[in-house]
Amino acid sequence: MTEQTFETALAARTEQMLDACTLCGKCYEVCPIVDAAGAVDAEAKPGEVVAGVLDLVRHGEGSDVAKRWAKGCALSGDCIDACDYGVNMRFLLAMARVAVAKHTSPxxxxxxxxxxxxxxxxxxxxxxxxxxxxxxxxxxxxxxxxxxxxxxxxxxxxxxxxxxxxxxxxxxxxxxxxxxxxxxxxxxxxxxxxxxxxxxxxxxxxxxxxxxxxxxxxxxxxxxxxxxxxxxxxxxxxxxxxxxxxxxxxxxxxxxxxxxxxxxxxxxxxxERMEALRPKLRQAVPMRIALHRHPGVKGVVEATERLLNAVPGIEIVDLDQPAIGLMSHALGALPDYKRKLQREELEAAEAAGVDALVAVYHVDHRELCAHERDWPFRILNVLEIIGASMGLHEEDHFKRLKIMQDADAIVNDCKDLIAEHGLKPDVAHRAVANAMLAEQPLPLRGG
Structure with a gap:
């Protein structure tokens, strides 16, 4: 018997899902990204688009609309709950992208x-x-x-x-x-x-x-x-x-x-530990906040809202904005659409008069935090609010540095730590330029 490898096990799991798919098209119908991804074909039924994805997975080739859907997938996960047959279309779309890559490059x-x-x-x-x-x-x-x-x-x-x-x-x-x-x-x-x-x-x-x-x-x-x-x-x-x-x-x-x-x-x-956590949320944090939402990991947004509602003084304002994707990075294949979502959310937060726009994930914080310079509210991570109520604080040096918007100034500000860690200045400068300042999907309002 041939020893099973990761690739053969992955292929077997993929094949099981391909066999289980009935081409009902529900996954496509609930996907929030198909319009932005250009994955709409007026002449194709939802099941036909799904069939094109299965062709991509099997052969690396499929319909253009299926390719656009696979490329634009933001990992929102709505498709998983929509399927009655245990098929994870998010996984199959990933396997479609893998198959296309293998088909087109050695x-x-x-x-x-x-x-x-x-x-x-x-x-x-x-x-x-x-x-x-x-x-x-x-x-x-x-x-x-x-x-x-x-x-x-x-x-x-x-x-x-x-x-x-x-x-x-x-x-x-x-x-x-x-x-x-x-x-x-x-x-x-x-x-x-x-x-x-x-x-x-x-x-x-x-x-x-x-x-x-x-x-x-x-x-x-x-x-x-x-x-x-x-x-x-x-x-x-x-x-x-x-x-x-x-x-x-x-x-x-x-x-x-x-x-x-x-x-x-x-x-x-x-x-899950709310009973133990609640008595430690002693300090009031009087703020009107809006939550930057990404629903890709099931239950995280709901858990975050429950935790924030347990913090004395917090009022959550619903900005009525789309909640799409695993996190901001997952929208990278659709840069114009991502900029649009971020701009409209910042404008809605300003119009609502919130004190802070609060994100869960680190990528969202990195992309949004420098906007604090130009808008009348703070950009925070949810743990900063929970921590404040517990009397805990960690300095957000990343935001402070990114707001400078000057790689030379940032490296100079950090020169003592650069020396302490034996970090080469050119490496530090390149990291600031590429992994901090260049990661700004929506340009800052003040330039």
């Missing part, structure tokens, strides 16, 4: 592209936290410092922590968010091991380029590292969560016959 080119994309991401994820944090803070987040490797664990020696807190890579660019998550867990008396950064990649970058073999190797290696907690893994990054729970973990379960852990989004973890 593996060597896909692998090279994956390596290049990973190195670009890694430079920013490694450099930006070192422009903001001390060695002690980096150690707390489980990141290597110049003279030691911090393990980021609060469990007693020889004991397993209650959870592994999996940061992913990119939240480290806005480290105050990750630090607040740890502060809150400390207050709840939960022990944890922090894992994340570029040495614990989920494999999504490799999957996006079409290199399924490397994606499986990277993801399996990280999953083996994450199998440390007594009660499972808490995820922060939604793209890591979807990659692990919808692609890598199911494939490994098929190969190994068991799933090493369950993965819970951090906001759901907090909401």
């Amino acid at each position: 593996l060597a080119d896909l692998r090279k592209r994956g390596v290049t994309n990973f190195r670009t991401m890694a430079e920013g994820a490694n450099a930006l936290p070192r422009l903001q944090l001390s060695a002690e803070e980096l150690t707390r987040l489980g990141q290597r410092t110049r003279d030691r490797l911090g393990h980021g664990s609060t469990a007693k020696p020889g004991e397993k922590p209650d959870f592994v807190f999996y940061t992913g890579c990119n939240v480290l660019k806005t480290p105050h968010i990750a630090l607040l998550a740890l502060d809150i867990m400390d207050e709840l008396g939960v022990t944890y091991q922090v894992m994340g950064g570029t040495t614990h990649c989920c494999g999504v970058i490799q999957l996006r380029t079409g290199d399924t073999e490397m994606s499986g190797n990277v993801g399996a290696n990280t999953i083996d590292k994450l199998s440390e907690g007594k009660a499972g893994v808490l995820s922060w990054c939604p793209s890591c969560h979807v990659q692990m729970t919808e692609t890598t973990l199911p494939a490994l379960e098929q190969i190994r016959g068991t799933r090493p852990f369950e993965m819970t989004p951090f906001m759901l973890f907090l909401a």
